[in-house]
Amino acid sequence: MRKTNIFAMVLSAVLTLSGCSSDEAFTPPTNYPTDGKVRFTVNLSDATTRATLGSNADLLSSFGFCINNEASTTYTYKNVEVKRNDGGVWEPQEQLLWQNATQPVNIVACFPYDPNETGNLANQSSYQVSVKADQTDKSDYSSDFLVYKKTGFVPKKDLDNNSSVPITFKHAFSLLDIHVKFGTEFNSNGLLADNIITDMKVSGSILDGFCNFTAEEPVVKAAGAGRADPVSAETGTFTAATEQNRNATATYSCILIPQTVTANYFRVSFKINDKQYVWTSPSDVTLEQGKKHRLELTVGKETVIAGSITLSDWTEGETITGGEADMTTSADATTHTVSLLEAGQLTKELIDEALNTGSELKIRGSINSNDFATLKEYKPSSLINLDLSEAETEELPSEALVRASYIKEIALPKTLKKIGMQALAFNSELVVTNWADLTALEIISDDPFNSTGLTGRIELPNSVKTIGTDLFHLCTKIESVTVPEAVNYINSHMFYCCDNLKEVIVKGNITKIYTYAFARESEDNVKLTIDLSTCTSVPEIEDNILFGRTPSNVTFKVKKDMASAFKADSDWKGQGLDQCNFVEVE
Structure with missing residues (x-):
């Protein structure tokens, strides 16, 4: 009997322990759903x-x-x-x-x-x-x-x-809050009671990016290349002026991809009574993930004065000092921008997306031969204007955009030092729009503009030191060209078949003119003036510099008392150039 009781006690203990083990394995914890569903x-x-x-x-x-x-x-x-x-x-x-x-x-x-x-x-x-x-x-x-x-x-x-x-x-993105304070001069014809700002845009940031979910915390960065069209901001609140010396205010906001925008690229623009106002940040602007940036602008009748940009966790914080901007006529409303953070990232798809609603394409950032290859192979259905003025490269490679016949106007990179051989050749409509901006340009290689649509007056930058052959070969619409001071020669075929050329102005001391420099093949019905008045001696010449031209239709401007020397020079006389017109200038 005693043994039975002991056995019963042992069995009871085993059952008790077994019951505890069963509870731990099958009884749901307090917050775990009994049906196992995710909520x-x-x-x-x-x-x-x-x-x-x-x-x-x-x-x-x-x-x-x-x-x-x-x-x-x-x-x-x-x-x-x-x-x-x-x-x-x-x-x-x-x-x-x-x-x-x-x-x-x-x-x-x-x-x-x-x-x-x-x-x-x-x-x-x-x-x-x-x-x-x-x-x-x-x-x-x-x-x-x-x-x-x-x-x-x-x-x-x-x-x-x-x-x-x-x-x-x-x-995971950045928020920009824009706070505009109107100057009290807007109250001069009665208190400002309504918001008179229209077309508020934020420019300069890339609109595409990537999120890395594998990082400890998800990280968003701008794409190496992407759209950089102006962002039209959401209109917030407007507070009317209540007294003559009180300022009316207006707020706007937009969301941007986290990134650092290089100095002079980040801009805020808007219109007041059809006048365009633009504020441009003179320093880099860093748009931080998860932060709210506050930009305060004070607007006068003629200018925008920026106070500062602040940021924090979707409220306020670090300060980026601003500046001021005058009224301007910005073309951003119709220009679609692709921004490249790294050279070689341009794709046909990015160009298609940028040109989806327009015909003007702007490319900003570092570019290289791969990007030019993408542009050259691009085949849109209609002509476009291409703005590379804010693209960064020192060289326009040889044949970079040869036969890219869809380009109507092109603004070249301001950082250019060299234009390669046939870089823009055989584009019958192409016109370069920003010669004056190319202040770093030193070398222009052979045949760069053959058969292009260059027109009117062209003044080559003073920085140019070397010019190859066939500079404006078959550029039939050019009327006037100024050759910079550092160039002391007119290369062969430099103005070959420039049938409407009326004037060439030489700033330097030309010592040699090479073969077929001013030659033409069509009927000679245009009078040409060549200004050599900076030359201190008669330049050496090769054969046929005026091939196809009637000497009486050509006038040389020369230094005072030098006309006789030009006419008497055996080489000049041998080509019949003594029959040209010579005008002496002081």
Whole structure:
């Protein structure tokens, strides 16, 4: 009997221990859902995103959600859309289940949801993001980009009291708030009662970028090359002037990709009574991820005076000093910009996107031969204007844009030191629009502009020291050319078949004129004046410098008392040049 009691006690103890073990294995922890379903509580790290987006994510339509379970592909969910229903509950568009209460997983979520993304969000190091160029619609939140990441999420301990994933989205882009204070002179004809600003735009930043979800915290950076069109900002509040000496104010905002914009590229422009005002930052502007930057402008009748840019966690902070800008007639409204952070990144797709709504393309940043190859091979359906003035390169390579016949006007890079052989040749409509800006240009190689549409008066930059042969070969629309002082020769075929050429002005002391320099083949019905009045002696000449021209249609301007020397020179006389007209000048 005693043995029986002992056995009963032992059996009871075993059952008790077994019961404890069973409870630990099968009884759900407090916050773990009994049905194993994934649920959501969604908030924002700041009360608002844009000025019009309310708190607690109440206006977010949906977001993408990923569970990366390294122990099970069955319980891995790559990119599932989660929508907010009419009752305010977030519902995944496919069933999501936890593997169990203790299996650690990595969670990634982002707004807006991208239905085209089929990969695992948690493994994306180059997830494409962008902001819109038109952000004027207060109800459009698609330029926001919100992210959430939690590594090693264990349902047993990390679910909230509602058995939900507590998602707190963070801002991954930058917000620019513009505060405009009107000068009191706007009250001179009555207190300023209405906002008179129109067409508020922010220029200079790249509109495309990438998010790296594999980083400890998701990181967004601007694309190496991307659209850089002006962003039309959302209109905020307007406060009217209440007294003659009080300032009216207006606010605007836009969302931008995090990046550093080089000095003199970041600009804010707007119109008042059809007058264009532009403020340009004289120093680099760094747009930080998750930060709100405040730009304060005071606007007078004729100028914009910038106070400072400040930033912090979607509120205020570090100061970037501004400057002032006069009224201007900016062409940004019709020019579409592609910005390259690294040379060699230009693609046909970027050009297509930039030219989607216009015919003027501006390329900014470092460029190289690969970028020129992309431009040369590009075949649009109509002529375009190409602005490379803010592109950075020292050389326009040989044949860089040869036969790129779609180019109507081109502004060359201001940093150019050399134009290569046939760089722009055989483009019948092409015109260079910014000769005066090319102050670093030193070398122009052979045949660079053959058969182009160059027209009117051209003054080559004073910095040019070397000019190759056939400079303006078959440029039939040119009327006047000025040769810089550092060049002491007229190279062969330099003005060959420039049939409408009326004037060549030489600034330097020309010592030699090479063969066929001014030759033409068509009927000679244009009078040509060649100004050699800076020459201290009669230049040496090769054969046929005026081939096809009638000597009586050519006038040489020479120094006082030198006409007889030109006429008497045996080489000049041998080509019949003594029959040309000679005019002596002081």
